[in-house]
Amino acid sequence: MAEAIIETRGLTKNFRGFTAVSDISIRIEPGTIHALIGANGAGKTTCFNLLTKFLEPSAGSIFYKGRDITHLKPDQVARLGMVRSFQISAVFGHLSALENVKLALQRQRGESYDFWASHHRLDQHRERAMALLVDVGLGQWADTPAAELPYGRKRALELATTLALDPEVMLLDEPLAGMGTEDVGRTAELIHRVAEGRSVLMVEHNLGVVAELCDRITVLARGEVLAEGDYATVSRDPRVIESYIGGARHD
Numbered sequence: 001m002a003e004a005i006i007e008t009r010g011l012t013k014n015f016r017g018f019t020a021v022s023d024i025s026i027r028i029e030p031g032t033i034h035a036l037i038g039a040n041g042a043g044k045t046t047c048f049n050l051l052t053k054f055l056e057p058s059a060g061s062i063f064y065k066g067r068d069i070t071h072l073k074p075d076q077v078a079r080l081g082m083v084r085s086f087q088i089s090a091v092f093g094h095l096s097a098l099e100n101v102k103l104a105l106q107r108q109r110g111e112s113y114d115f116w117a118s119h120h121r122l123d124q125h126r127e128r129a130m131a132l133l134v135d136v137g138l139g140q141w142a143d144t145p146a147a148e149l150p151y152g153r154k155r156a157l158e159l160a161t162t163l164a165l166d167p168e169v170m171l172l173d174e175p176l177a178g179m180g181t182e183d184v185g186r187t188a189e190l191i192h193r194v195a196e197g198r199s200v201l202m203v204e205h206n207l208g209v210v211a212e213l214c215d216r217i218t219v220l221a222r223g224e225v226l227a228e229g230d231y232a233t234v235s236r237d238p239r240v241i242e243s244y245i246g247g248a249r250h251d
């Protein structure tokens with residue numbers, strides 16, 4: 001078996017005696033889109049926050065390409081190539097879409113802020129930034145202030161600023177939440193495209209999209225792994241049907 005891109009062993013998180021995540025051991029294989037699903041309160045967000053280092057585990061370990069990252073900080077894992085997008089990437093509302101991506105490119109190079117020098121460098125990033133915007137379907141929105149973008153386009157911009165960091169692993173927290181049908185289709189297609197050559201872990205409620213998009217699915221229930229496999233496998237699992245999918249099953 002190839003080395004997992006992300007692996008957890010016995011990952012556990014207690015909140016004052018309440019166990020939100022209990023002894024979770026999962027493997028994210030390189031080059032796959034992997035979903036964490038489960039009913040409300042199943043522990044998805046806690047698990048995601050543990051993986052992205054926004055929470056410290058109570059017990060267990062997290063490995064990135066075989067390296068123990070359990071006690072690293074979010075910016076340290078980001079520098080290793082594991083980047084969290086959506087609900088967290090900084091998009092500056094008053095700056096245009098293009099300027100936002102240029103800034104992200106500047107950050108990726110770790111360039112320090114120096115007004116005159118940075119102006120010059122930002123210009124160097126212009127071409128690459130434009131290419132990224134075109135990639136996420138925002139070519140014609142380049143000069144629009146981020147705050148004025150429609151909701152779905154704002155999420156696409158967040159994706160572009162994440163891609164500017166050229167991540168090896170993208171962690172997406174409910175990337176389709178709050179979107180209308182048209183945006184859902186376009187964003188799912190976009191995730192599929194940008195996942196090429198990368199690994200993606202996403203928490204997502206939209207099972208139709210999970211079924212279409214994800215290679216592997218881990219189903220959580222009460223903080224534990226209930227089932228794991230491709231959609232056909234987990235959606236047939238009686239425990240999954242009982243605990244979660246039930247009437248909302250996608251065939």
Ligand SMILES: Nc1ncnc2c1ncn2[C@@H]1O[C@H](COP(=O)(O)OP(=O)(O)OP(=O)(O)O)[C@@H](O)[C@H]1O
Pocket residue numbers: 015018019020038039040041042043044045046047
């Ligand atoms: N900071 C916290 N302090 C105490 N309990 C918490 C904390 N964060 C989460 N929990 C509890 O842990 C459990 C799992 O929550 P979590 O948010 O991880 O679930 P989830 O699967 O993401 O749910 P949802 O789909 O509703 O977002 C819940 O019972 C929640 O109340």
